[in-house]
Amino acid sequence: MTVTDLPAVPVQLASWPTPLEHAPRLAEAIGLGAGDLWLKRDDLTGLAGGGNKIRKLEWTLAAALADGADTIVTTGAPQSNHARLTAAAAARVGLDAVLVFPGNKPEGAPAGNLLLDAMLGAEIVWAGDTGSDASVVDVAEAVAQRLRSQRRRPALIPFGGSNAVGAHGYRLAGVELLGQLSSTDVVVCAVGSGGTMAGLVAGLGVNRVLGVHTGAVADPRATVGRLLCEMGEEVDPESLRIRMDQVGDGYETLTDSAYSALTTAAQAGGIILDPVYTARAFAGLTAEVAQGHLRPGTSVVFLASGGLPGLFGHEGVRSADWT
Numbered sequence: 032m033t034v035t036d037l038p039a040v041p042v043q044l045a046s047w048p049t050p051l052e053h054a055p056r057l058a059e060a061i062g063l064g065a066g067d068l069w070l071k072r073d074d075l076t077g078l079a080g081g082g083n084k085i086r087k088l089e090w091t092l093a094a095a096l097a098d099g100a101d102t103i104v105t106t107g108a109p110q111s112n113h114a115r116l117t118a119a120a121a122a123r124v125g126l127d128a129v130l131v132f133p134g135n136k137p138e139g140a141p142a143g144n145l146l147l148d149a150m151l152g153a154e155i156v157w158a159g160d161t162g163s164d165a166s167v168v169d170v171a172e173a174v175a176q177r178l179r180s181q182r183r184r185p186a187l188i189p190f191g192g193s194n195a196v197g198a199h200g201y202r203l204a205g206v207e208l209l210g211q212l213s214s215t216d217v218v219v220c221a222v223g224s225g226g227t228m229a230g231l232v233a234g235l236g237v238n239r240v241l242g243v244h245t246g247a248v249a250d251p252r253a254t255v256g257r258l259l260c261e262m263g264e265e266v267d268p269e270s271l272r273i274r275m276d277q278v279g280d281g282y283e284t285l286t287d288s289a290y291s292a293l294t295t296a297a298q299a300g301g302i303i304l305d306p307v308y309t310a311r312a313f314a315g316l317t318a319e320v321a322q323g324h325l326r327p328g329t330s331v332v333f334l335a336s337g338g339l340p341g342l343f344g345h346e347g348v349r350s351a352d353w354t
């Protein structure tokens with residue numbers, strides 16, 4: 032079964048609302064006025080290290096439970112925060128979780144999210160050197176088929192939890208944010224699988240959301256546009272604000288500007304970003320200010336979307352010079 036219908040109520044997995052914090056030193060460090068920058072702390076969503084995927088899982092898991100599922104099957108990169116949080120959410124509500132990753136099991140002790148996935152009791156299936164995202168999905172379908180033949184009831188949640196049901200969680204996050212700061216001019220978020228940005232656009236309107244492409248999908252404008260369409264929103268994909276300049280050598284590498292963002296956020300805010308998503312998003316915000324597209328006096332909200340465990344499983348971070 033595929034989760035498509037919006038359930039009546041979500042599964043509660045966190046305490047809402049997440050905090051909205053002023054960040055005056057960080058604002059000045061990137062050329063904004065001291066009063067201009069807030070952090071929306073969606074890294075503080077509680078469950079198993081927290082992160083943005085919880086808002087989506089509250090809805091996708093509710094849909095799976097309503098359909099009578101006993102097992103959740105999902106896919107992602109080996110350091111997927113979504114996979115870790117799916118395992119945690121499944122454990123909390125008493126479902127089994129199967130996580131399908133590309134490639135082969137890494138040598139040595141598991142690090143970062145993979146360690147937590149194991150601790151959370153998820154079954155991990157390595158898809159092997161298949162080469163494409165589509166073939167990982169094929170392996171997930173085969174896992175679901177195997178489970179059905181064992182009279183289990185699997186529910187497939189897509190990569191990143193991004194379908195119209197999951198993205199609904201971020202539509203509500205947009206509404207939550209306006210309750211905290213009605214003068215919000217722009218929210219800056221990372222774009223991975225796209226559900227976070229799509230939901231925020233649905234909740235806040237296209238002009239108030241700036242996405243930063245991380246390289247997780249081929250065409251983020253098309254991906255976010257399609258999700259909005261599935262959510263019943265009429266938004267011209269061309270009108271989406273997405274920065275494309277932070278991908279560098281690819282999703283899993285640590286770019287120079289992400290390295291700078293990690294150190295700036297740590298040293299001017301005491302905030303630890305993650306190397307894949309929030310460091311790229313913060314680097315995109317920094318560039319947006321430096322290029323004069325965001326001026327002092329604008330109310331900017333940066334979505335701190337989590338990912339701290341991924342930092343400890345990231346080769347580029349572990350081998351970078353932090354002295």
Ligand SMILES: *Cc1c(COP(=O)(O)O)cnc(C)c1O
Nearest residue numbers: 112223224225227308336337338
């Ligand atoms: C997945 C993820 C994102 C991106 O969210 P999408 O909805 O997949 O675009 C941002 N930040 C972190 C830490 C994530 O794990």
